[in-house]
Amino acid sequence: MESAVLVSILLSVIAASTPLLLAGIGELVVERSGVLNLGVEGMMLVGAIAGFAVTYSSGSASLGILAAALGGMAMALVFAFLTLTLQANQVATGLALTIFGIGLAAMMGAGFVGHPVPKLPGLDLPLLSAIPVIGPLVFGQDFLVYFSIAAVIGASWFLYRSHGGLVLRAIGDSHDAAHAIGYPVIRIRYLACLFGGAMSGLAGAYLSLSYTPMWAEDMSAGRGWIALALVVFATWRPGRLLLGAYLFGGITILQFHVQTMGLGIPPQFVSMLPYLATILVLCAISSDATRIRLNAPACLGRPFHAAG
Amino acid sequence: MLIKRRTFTKALGAGLAAGALPAFGHQARAADFKAGYVYVGPIGDHGWSYQHDQGRLAADKALGITSTYVEKVPEGADAERVIRELAETGHGIIFTTSFGFMDPTLKVARDYPEVKFEHATGYKRADNVSTYNIRFYEARYIQGVIAGKMSTSGVVGYIGSIPIPEVIMGMNAFILGMRSVNPQGRIKQVFINSWYDPGKEADAAKALLDQGADIIAQHTDSPAPLQVAQERGLKGFGQASDMIKFAPDAQLTSAVDFWDDYYTERTKAAMEGSWASHDVWGGLKSGMLHMAPYANMPDDVKQMAMATEADIRDGKLTIFKGPINAQDGSAKVAAGEVLDDGAIAGMDWLAQGVEGDLPK
Structure with missing residues (x-):
């Protein structure tokens, strides 16, 4: 295979993986704090339209990216208020957030249909970006791609190497114990939710500013749900999430090449592979009680009452 | 929160009033007549459903009526419920604009013989169900x-x-x-x-x-x-x-896709009582299909494309x-x-x- 074709395929894999990675790492941190937010899809869409609208109106992609993060955070704040302060059921609230987000984004975006924006510019370093193969792959990406990798490294460092991360994991595993020691369970969970919202918003911005630079209703087309599956697939570990996101993205691209090559593999089969893999991973980790204890946050989805 | 909601309600009210106003200017019959549209996608798709909605707006404007549309209707049990709801609430003509709405449309049409139905891209018809499509x-x-x-x-x-x-x-x-x-x-x-x-x-x-x-x-x-x-x-x-x-x-x-004239014509026929069930498969010739301007190509290719378009329109070329x-x-x-x-x-x-x- 020609190297130009290979580079181009790898570039499409990176593009397909980045939104999953951004939303996934946000949700991973949220779930690590013991909160299950199923509203990723809705937050992503609000981020997508916020990012698009601001970029289109102001002409500045940086402002757009900022707006996307804020948009996602605003949605997450609604979720956090309902589930953490009012102690509503997290699953129901998360689902409602998704449905609400789809509608809200459609309403916000009604005036922006049919307008293009320039694609988020890629890094263009003299000499480095011109290196064959490595140049475009490593030095030619846009800001959000680099940011997604940095976010994984940052989240990994935070969770395992910092005091804050230790507290967050402690809250996710046993909020009662963490509360008894005096950690602010609700406040930390609020912060985690806001972080998750911002990352989902950025994932949306990647869709509307880089992946397909336009606004279209429901443009996330289920990627928020894949990101949720990804967190389980990764067994709540940032490193595995990175791997999983690129695997999922790779399969997304692979299914089209499989079709054109005429290998006789049904495309539907290839497109269900990521989900199949997630189910297999779920089966694997559920079959072993120790592994569940080691990986899944023990308080995931359970409301916290500051009793006594 | 409250202020926001209030402003929203106000905006909604203003929108409704603005939408209703032009209708008062016309004869009572036009103001009373309602057309209904069922879309499979969001009108924000800038494609299929968007073009249908453009057609709806054009028909409303031409005839001075108000219409109702329901977007993002799944092709299944929900579709029947939506179509029935439109028939029940006094819509004189209902356009269902996706292939999968075929059976639900016919089912509802049986129960509302006085309502006219128009189903896009299907092949099953009845006395009060037409089909229409573009080549x-x-x-x-x-x-x-x-x-x-x-x-x-x-x-x-x-x-x-x-x-x-x-x-x-x-x-x-x-x-x-x-x-x-x-x-x-x-x-x-x-x-x-x-x-x-x-x-x-x-x-x-x-x-x-x-x-x-x-x-x-x-x-x-x-x-x-x-x-x-x-x-x-x-x-x-x-x-x-x-x-x-x-x-x-x-x-x-x-x-x-250009539905404007078709929707105007059919709604008008329903209003005037001249509507009859038919099957239309229009193309370049009937004006339901337009070609966007030929661009980004050399002149000779453009000439060839235009000649091909003319030949199809005139029936000289059978595909x-x-x-x-x-x-x-x-x-x-x-x-x-x-x-x-x-x-x-x-x-x-x-x-x-x-x-x-x-x-x-």
């Missing part, structure tokens, strides 16, 4: 001719949605057009199992271009594939609406006329034989030059 394949043939002239690799990447006759006839018309100018022309196709998923459409376009195609054709609804072509300095064709804004240097042309070979090279349509509308509408075979199998 999109005419546009595909012209696109094929352009692609045959413009492609240097001789390979077109074709993004399909779902392997139904509507999509297959488009693909076949395309390759017939392409091979009329380049007998070696080929189509590489992928199906994305969706009418509308910008990300997936973009991925499919990238994969096809990586496989050696240098022009993208699509039977999906978003401008995403064109954006990919634009980014790579290659060419492509838009779908359902003029998408030149998304790909100023890449869009060669686009088939533009599905033999000899046509099937994918494996065997004769499918004998020389001189012309496929009738039934054979076209039920097309389930690929013509020679299209590579790859249809997904089962």
Whole structure:
């Protein structure tokens, strides 16, 4: 295979993986704090339209990216208020957030249909970006791609190497114990939710500013749900999430090449592979009680009452 | 929160009032008449449902009536509920605009014989149910001719949605057009199992271009594939609406669905009581299908495209006329034989030059 074709395929894999990675790492941190937010899809869409609208109106992609993060955070704040302060059921609230987000984004975006924006510019370093193969792959990406990798490294460092991360994991595993020691369970969970919202918003911005630079209703087309599956697939570990996101993205691209090559593999089969893999991973980790204890946050989805 | 809601309610009220006002100016009958529309996608798709909504707005304006639309209606049990609701609430004519609304439309139509129903792209009719569709394949043939002239690799990447006759006839018309100018022309196709998923459409376009195609054709609804072509300095064709804004240097042309006149005419007929059930399959000639301006191509190709368009419109060129070979090279349509509308509408075979199998 020609190297130009290979580079181009790898570039499409990176593009397909980045939104999953951004939303996934946000949700991973949220779930690590013991909160299950199923509203990723809705937050992503609000981020997508916020990012698009601001970029289109102001002409500045940086402002757009900022707006996307804020948009996602605003949605997450609604979720956090309902589930953490009012102690509503997290699953129901998360689902409602998704449905609400789809509608809200459609309403916000009604005036922006049919307008293009320039694609988020890629890094263009003299000499480095011109290196064959490595140049475009490593030095030619846009800001959000680099940011997604940095976010994984940052989240990994935070969770395992910092005091804050230790507290967050402690809250996710046993909020009662963490509360008894005096950690602010609700406040930390609020912060985690806001972080998750911002990352989902950025994932949306990647869709509307880089992946397909336009606004279209429901443009996330289920990627928020894949990101949720990804967190389980990764067994709540940032490193595995990175791997999983690129695997999922790779399969997304692979299914089209499989079709054109005429290998006789049904495309539907290839497109269900990521989900199949997630189910297999779920089966694997559920079959072993120790592994569940080691990986899944023990308080995931359970409301916290500051009793006594 | 409260202020926001109040402002929103006010805005909504103002909108409703503005929408209702023009109706008061017309005769009572016009103001009373209501038309209903059921869309499968969001009107924000800038494609299929968007064009239907443009038609609705044009009809409302021309006739001075108000209409109701319901978007994002799934093709299933929900559709019947939505259509029934519209029939129950006094809509005199109801347009259901997706193939999957066929059976629900007929079912509701049986219970409301006085209401007129119009079902797009279907084939089942009744005394109060018409069907209407556009011969999109005419546009595909012209696109094929352009692609045959413009492609240097001789390979077109074709993004399909779902392997139904509507999509297959488009693909076949395309390759017939392409091979009329380049007998070696080929189509590489992928199906994305969706009418509308910008990300997936973009991925499919990238994969096809990586496989050696240098022009993208699509039977999906978003401008995403064109954006990919634009980014790579290659060419492509838009779908359902003029998408030149998304790909100023890449869009060669686009088939533009034009429902305005049909919706105006049929609603008017229903209002005046002259409505009768029929089956319309309009194309370039009837004005239901337009071609977006030919762009990004040399003058001779443009001339050729325009001549082809004129020939189809005048009936000088029949697209599905033999000899046509099937994918494996065997004769499918004998020389001189012309496929009738039934054979076209039920097309389930690929013509020679299209590579790859249809997904089962």
